Amino acid sequence: MIATLKLSARNLLRYRRRTLLTALLITLGVVALLLFVSTASTFRNVMVGSITDSMLGHLQIHRKGYTSAIDNLPLNLNLGAGALTKVDKILKAEPAIAAYSTRVKIGAMFSNFAETTSIRLNGVDPVAEDATVPALRKRILDGGQTGSLVEPGQVLIPQLIAKGMKVKVGDAIVLVVTNASGSVNAKNFTVRGVLDSVTGPGGRDGYINIQDARELLRMDKPEAMEIAIRLKDFDQLETVSARIQDRLNTEVLNKDDKPVTELHLWSDLSPFATIVKMIGLMTTFIRIMLISIVLVSVMNVMLMAVYERIREIGTLAAIGTRPGKIMGLFLGEGLLLGLAGAAAGIAISYGLVVLFHAWPINFTYGRNELSLVPELAASEVLIVLGMAVLVSALASLQPAWRAANMDPVTALRHV
Amino acid sequence: MSLIHATDIKKHYRVGEIDVPALKGVDFEIDTSAFVAIVGPSGSGKSTLLNLIGCLDHPSSGTLLVNEVEVSKLSRADAADFRGEHLGFVFQDFNLVPVLTAYENVEYPLLMVRGWSADKRHERVMKILDAVGMKEQAHKRPDQLSGGQKQRVAVARALVGEPKLVLADEPTANLDHDTAYRILNLMKKMRDDFGTTFVFSTHDPKIMSEAEVTFILEDGKLSRQGENA
Numbered sequence: 249m250i251a252t253l254k255l256s257a258r259n260l261l262r263y264r265r266r267t268l269l270t271a272l273l274i275t276l277g278v279v280a281l282l283l284f285v286s287t288a289s290t291f292r293n294v295m296v297g298s299i300t301d302s303m304l305g306h307l308q309i310h311r312k313g314y315t316s317a318i319d320n321l322p323l324n325l326n327l328g329a330g331a332l333t334k335v336d337k338i339l340k341a342e343p344a345i346a347a348y349s350t351r352v353k354i355g356a357m358f359s360n361f362a363e364t365t366s367i368r369l370n371g372v373d374p375v376a377e378d379a380t381v382p383a384l385r386k387r388i389l390d391g392g393q394t395g396s397l398v399e400p401g402q403v404l405i406p407q408l409i410a411k412g413m414k415v416k417v418g419d420a421i422v423l424v425v426t427n428a429s430g431s432v433n434a435k436n437f438t439v440r441g442v443l444d445s446v447t448g449p450g451g452r453d454g455y456i457n458i459q460d461a462r463e464l465l466r467m468d469k470p471e472a473m474e475i476a477i478r479l480k481d482f483d484q485l486e487t488v489s490a491r492i493q494d495r496l497n498t499e500v501l502n503k504d505d506k507p508v509t510e511l512h513l514w515s516d517l518s519p520f521a522t523i524v525k526m527i528g529l530m531t532t533f534i535r536i537m538l539i540s541i542v543l544v545s546v547m548n549v550m551l552m553a554v555y556e557r558i559r560e561i562g563t564l565a566a567i568g569t570r571p572g573k574i575m576g577l578f579l580g581e582g583l584l585l586g587l588a589g590a591a592a593g594i595a596i597s598y599g600l601v602v603l604f605h606a607w608p609i610n611f612t613y614g615r616n617e618l619s620l621v622p623e624l625a626a627s628e629v630l631i632v633l634g635m636a637v638l639v640s641a642l643a644s645l646q647p648a649w650r651a652a653n654m655d656p657v658t659a660l661r662h663v
Numbered sequence: 664m665s666l667i668h669a670t671d672i673k674k675h676y677r678v679g680e681i682d683v684p685a686l687k688g689v690d691f692e693i694d695t696s697a698f699v700a701i702v703g704p705s706g707s708g709k710s711t712l713l714n715l716i717g718c719l720d721h722p723s724s725g726t727l728l729v730n731e732v733e734v735s736k737l738s739r740a741d742a743a744d745f746r747g748e749h750l751g752f753v754f755q756d757f758n759l760v761p762v763l764t765a766y767e768n769v770e771y772p773l774l775m776v777r778g779w780s781a782d783k784r785h786e787r788v789m790k791i792l793d794a795v796g797m798k799e800q801a802h803k804r805p806d807q808l809s810g811g812q813k814q815r816v817a818v819a820r821a822l823v824g825e826p827k828l829v830l831a832d833e834p835t836a837n838l839d840h841d842t843a844y845r846i847l848n849l850m851k852k853m854r855d856d857f858g859t860t861f862v863f864s865t866h867d868p869k870i871m872s873e874a875e876v877t878f879i880l881e882d883g884k885l886s887r888q889g890e891n892a
Contacts, residue, residue: 251774258762563758566719567820568747568776570740656719660754 256580271589277541278593286622301383305476323428329469344488346480347379352461353473357424368453371461380478391417391441402440404455410442427465542639550647562659571652578648586640665692672725685711687883700874701864709864718742747776751821753831757813759805765816766801795819811842831863847873
């Protein structure tokens with residue numbers, strides 16, 4: 249085996265320029281793929297982090313039917329006190345959860361005493377909300393990002409409303425709501441801050457303290473429409489959500505023993521999930537391109553190698569080399585070519601990633617300055633290496649088979 | 664005792680719609696340790712006959728025993744094993760592997776075909792290179808050797824596995840007269856030293872005189888001419 253590979257390597261070096269050019273093609277393909285994958289995955293992680301940390305959380309629990317009524321926020325979709333207690337117990341028992349925030353969501357009228365407009369509000373516990381979506385306070389444009397997020401009597405209003413209603417921090421406003429029984433209630437608030445808008449559900453919502461929300465809605469018992477959850481490790485999203493979903497489906501039931509709640513991943517709620525899928529699709533296309541580059545270039549070189557060495561193949565067969573060994577010789581050449589090209593590509597990619605760390609790509613998302621520092625995952629590197637080697641071996645298969653099955657007499661006569 | 668025994672060997676090739684006979688019923692025997700020339704003009708079927716003896720090709724009919732094995736019935740892989748075990752080849756164009764040194768070319772059959780250990784290989788290769796006078800050139804690649812030196816290496820490669828039979832197809836055709844004689848004398852010496860049977864083809868009447876037994880192949884028919892002392 250080692251002897252065969254040694255001879256394969258020597259045969260590759262026989263045509264240095266051709267080997268170098270083919271290996272270079274594979275190298276370029278590997279570099280392009282690894283850089284795209286690492287940059288795209290870092291971009292995805294930054295964007296997902298920005299959305300989940302400033303607004304959605306990683307997971308959300310709602311009463312069944314919430315997503316179809318997401319624009320209206322009907323109060324009959326609130327989770328009652330009994331369900332909330334059970335959910336609370338489940339979440340407290342789950343070790344993978346870092347924090348969770350119970351939200352009362354309200355559709356209200358916003359008045360500056362001169363004009364009125366509609367506003368969507370989240371009634372939140374400031375400490376729990378801060379722990380669940382730590383980047384929310386970074387969206388505060390005016391009013392200061394330090395201190396309590398929102399105290400009773402304060403409101404954080406979206407930028408569009410602040411501009412449209414000509415309201416600034418410290419101004420007094422009135423929020424008017426209709427509660428579940430149909431009666432109207434109002435309360436004075438002071439503008440605590442103005443929030444930057446972000447894409448997605450809740451991206452243009454205001455925030456008040458949960459006590460105020462319950463007071464406005466005249467709730468006798470604590471109810472909530474949404475529970476946002478932050479995990480300790482985002483990579484465990486699928487596992488943890490499945491575990492919580494199982495418990496919700498068996499422990500939080502209505503009178504007919506049917507599950508009361510539905511659990512949503514951030515990706516179920518944010519339109520950015522489509523972009524994430526697109527990135528995945530583009531990665532697949534680029535992978536296919538790499539496979540094609542390796543396949544065509546290695547196959548071309550190996551076919552040339554077989555054609556140019558027909559007489560030599562005849563000699564090897566004549567002196568007793570078994571067809572399997574002749575095949576191994578050519579397979580080895582293709583394999584080494586793929587391995588060398590991929591290894592060089594991986595080394596160059598690591599070098600470029602180091603350069604990106606020194607000079608990161610900066611871009612603006614909303615009001616946030618984000619830095620794109622690509623990371624090369626070891627698993628991705630192994631996949632690319634395996635792919636290049638496997639495809640090289642596959643590309644060499646036909647030429648190698650042809651060499652192994654060549655008629656020795658015809659091969660020896662070849663000029 | 665005969666090493667090769669051929670009975671009514673026929674070989675014809677299909678060229679388009681036409682059957683072209685290359686050998687028209689050939690019978691012969693070649694003894695162990697013989698030094699045999701097969702002589703005939705170009706296209707007379709010399710190479711075809713050597714290919715059949717060397718299990719590189721199958722006869723259309725007839726029986727061909729080499730070392731008591733019916734070689735015409737061997738499968739492709741078994742034929743390769745038989746060649747690796749019992750036969751050595753010397754070619755008109757030397758057919759050395761260009762990326763390997765003289766040493767490695769000679770070592771190739773032991774490494775890739777026989778699977779000998781490194782020490783055993785080294786000892787044997789150096790011995791045979793010494794025997795053909797190429798020990799000092801062992802590290803050189805084929806493109807650094809003259810035609811005569813290449814053929815010496817080719818003879819060493821054919822003999823390294825101690826085969827019973829070496830088949831040489833026009834081994835002197837690409838060599839000048841003096842070198843051709845030196846190669847033939849080398850082959851004869853190897854026969855004397857190792858007891859190997861040599862069968863070579865030639866169309867050169869001067870070279871033919873070096874053989875101890877000569878077969879004339881003409882128009883697909885073989886006749887034994889006689890023995891030289």
